[in-house]
Amino acid sequence: MVNSTDFSLYNNFAAAVLILDTDNRIVFKNMSFVKSFGSVKNLEKFSKYFSFDICMLDSENILNANPVTFAVESKESFSAQAVYQKSKDQFFYYAIKSFFADGFKILIFKNITSEILYEETEKKYTFIRQQYLSLAQENKRFADLQQSSQAQAVKLALMHRISNVIRESMDISKILNSTLKELFNLFGAVKVYYVKNEQNAFYVEHVYPSQFKNVIGEKADFSADTKKSVRDKKIKVRSCIKDYQNSENTFPAPVNRIIVPVTRLHDVLGVLIIYTNQKYFEESHSDVLHSVASQLGSAIVQASLFAQVKQKNEELETTLKELKETQIQLINSEKMASLGQLVAGVAHEINTPLGSINANNDILAKLIKKLDGSCNDKMLVENIDNINKIDKEAIKRISNIVKSLKRFVRLDESDLQLADINREIDLTLELIKHETKNKIQIVKNYAQLPEIKCYPNMLNQVFMNILINACQSIEKTGMITITTGFENNRLIVKIKDTGCGIDDSIKDKIFAAGTTTKKIGIGTGLGLAICQKIIEKHKGSISFTSQKNAGTEFKIEIPAG
Incomplete structure (x- = not known):
């Protein structure tokens, strides 16, 4: 029980204490009160510095309601939180309690500003922390997204580079x-x-x-x-x-x-x-590697298929080339076989009457000798003798041509034989004399050659083809120079003409089957292709140099065997 006159006990309270009498007059203020609020004398004026933290809606006069007035006028114990405005910019929070003791109204003002501010700070901290955690989650999502984007960019760049290589x-x-x-x-x-x-x-x-x-x-x-x-x-x-x-x-x-x-x-x-x-x-690396492996797998299969197709194409090209070569050889063999049969038939047809003419020529020569002793017309006998000698030379010429033709198409010569190349060239020249007579000068620069192991009839085809081409390239008059030599155990034959030359557009394919510089119906385009195959069969080489309107020179080289 509190003494009615001694309130000194309340000075021990940390909270501010205000004691009123039954007429609501101030009878005591403890030291904490004075320290917090000063020397308050007018209770009504003092109460106006307080306001409810939460408005009391059951007040009879809401406009004049304040927590101190409620605490004073309350007939029962009262408690509330209030805001105390000490100055314009200074506010404090108080927990106000009022109760009756020995006929006095005791009002206790406990400063809870620190607690309120702490709670508010705690709320703000909680809010900020929630915001921080939310932001951290957003940052993590953004970082994950950024990492994913970077990984995707790396993946796409890598795929792009690899794709470029595969495409190229x-x-x-x-x-x-x-x-x-x-x-x-x-x-x-x-x-x-x-x-x-x-x-x-x-x-x-x-x-x-x-x-x-x-x-x-x-x-x-x-x-x-x-x-x-x-x-x-x-x-x-x-x-x-x-x-x-x-x-x-x-x-x-x-x-x-x-x-x-x-x-x-x-x-x-x-x-x-x-x-x-x-x-x-990282998981992103796994995606990249799976993509790389998948694309690489496709590329390996495609490259393998491409290699197989390429190999098949090369095999087909080789087969086609072999077929063309076989075709050329068959055409040449058939041509030579037909020519051989033709020459054999023609030679027989020529030799039969030629034998009769030659026999008659011999008989006539004997008769001329008898006439020379008994005939008075010496001029007539001399003229007949001259005519008989001319006929004898003509018979010899025809006989030599037939023999040359038969040697040129020697179909029985399937094995390598020793041959005098100079003699073989002369044989060929004899056969094309009709092409050169009164038009082309033949210049022979023959070296002393050893006999060469070769297929003579095949080489004669080569010489014939090149010489005929040379003759046909000379429009009016010109010269063909034939040079033979033997160097480093190799036979060398050069045939040079002063004809029109070979056009630059066909130089690279001059030895290809079907290539010709002649008019339609004159050449088949197989001549030089066959020549090349014949020289290759001799393990030699054939080449040429040509200048437009200045002539062409073919060079043949064949190892001595």
Whole structure:
């Protein structure tokens, strides 16, 4: 029970205490009150500095309602939180309690500003923390998105570069080298291998950088779980100190080995092996590697198919070339066979009457000798004798031409024979005398030649073809120079004309079948093609130099055997 006159006990209170009598007059203020509010004398004026933190809606006079008035007028115990405005910019929070004791109204003002501010700070802190956590989540999402975008950009750039290589080349070696180089740079790798799958055995086929190429061709053995990952088309990452189980290459410290299966549909074509010092393997890298492996698998299959098609094309081109050569040989053989039969028939038809003419010529020569002693007309006998001698020379000339034709188409000469090339050229010149007579001067620069082992009838075809072409290239008059020689155990024959020359547009294909400089119906375009095949059969070479309107020179070289 509080003494009615001694309120000194309240000076021990930390809270401000105000005591009123039954007439609501101030009878006591403790030291905390004075310290907080000063010397308050007018209660009504003092109460106006307070306001409710939460308005009391059941007040009879809301406009005049304030917590101190409520506390004073309350017939029962009262408590409320209030705001005290000490100055224009200074506010404090108080918890006001009022109760009756021994007929006095006791008002206690507890300063709860620190608690209120703490709660508000705590709320603000909680709010800020929530905002921070939300922002952190947003930042993480943004970072993840940025990382994903960067990974996607890296992936797209990598795919773009690899795609460019694949589009530009079907060379599997170039494609693999570019792919391994890109992965080497992406992972900051020590080295990168492509290991090919051959009947469930793996062999190193390509490496980057090239300083590790000594392992190319090595068989690469892997553990059972690694093989299972490859079969399941899954990327396998594990630490290792050497390339693979049976490898002799070791690393100074453990490195991460990333094994990426390269597949096409259900087939495992091989694996990419990346050796890197990077400790962490990110999920984005997995996407990149799967994309690279998929594209590489397609490229390998396409390159393989391209190589097969290319090989087939080359085989077809070779077959076509052989067919053309066979065709040329067949045409030439058929032509020579037909010519041989024709010459044989013509020779027989010519030799029969020629034999009679030759016999008659001999008889006439004997009769002339008898007439020379008995006939008085010496002039007549001399004229008859001269005519008989001319006929004798004509018979000899016809006989030589027939013999030359028969030698030219010697079909029985299928084996190599020793031949005098100068004599063979003269034989050919004899046969084309009608082309050169009174038009072309033949200049012979023959060297002393040893007999050469060859197919004489075939070489005669070559000489005939080149000489006929030379004659036909000279429009009016001109010269053909034939030079023979023997150097470094090789026969050399040069045939040079002063004709119109060979046009530049066909020089590169002059030996191709079907190429001709003659008018339609005159040449078949097979002559020089056959010549080249004949010289090649002798393991020799044929070449030419030509200048428009200045002439052409063919050079033939044949080893002596």
